[in-house]
Amino acid sequence: MHRLTPIAAFVHFVLMVPHRRLHVSTAAWWLLYPVAYCAFTTVRGVLAPGSAYPYPFVDVDSIGYGGLLLNVLLYGIGFFVLGLAIVGLDRLLPRRAILSDGS
Numbered sequence: 883m884h885r886l887t888p889i890a891a892f893v894h895f896v897l898m899v900p901h902r903r904l905h906v907s908t909a910a911w912w913l914l915y916p917v918a919y920c921a922f923t924t925v926r927g928v929l930a931p932g933s934a935y936p937y938p939f940v941d942v943d944s945i946g947y948g949g950l951l952l953n954v955l956l957y958g959i960g961f962f963v964l965g966l967a968i969v970g971l972d973r974l975l976p977r978r979a980i981l982s983d984g985s
Contacts, residue, residue: 895968898982901975909965916961920954 923940927933935941939953 896971896975897980900977900979900982901972902977904969904972906966906969909962909969912965913958913961916957917954920950924950 920940923935924942927935927940927942935943938944939957940950942950945953
């Protein structure tokens with residue numbers, strides 16, 4: 883899932899989606915999901931002590947809240963830069979999908 887899905891999503895985006903619709907603000911909106919995910923896992927960890935955190939970068943028991951905030955900041959910057967790269971690629975690709983049904 884962590885290997886094939888990102889590749890398939892990228893290929894789908896490049897070949898099958900109409901382009902030149904994304905904006906810089908779109909990359910900022912995409913950050914809501916990882917921030918919500920970190921919030922959910924943190925609340926879950928507080929409400930269910932002893933349960934395993936899904937990933938070490940959100941494991942408050944090991945890294946503390948300072949480490950979690952640092953990870954959220956670093957991952958947020960990384961995801962935003964990746965989002966900007968996708969927006970830039972979207973602007974370079976032809977407006978119509980490369981593989982389309984012609985409609």
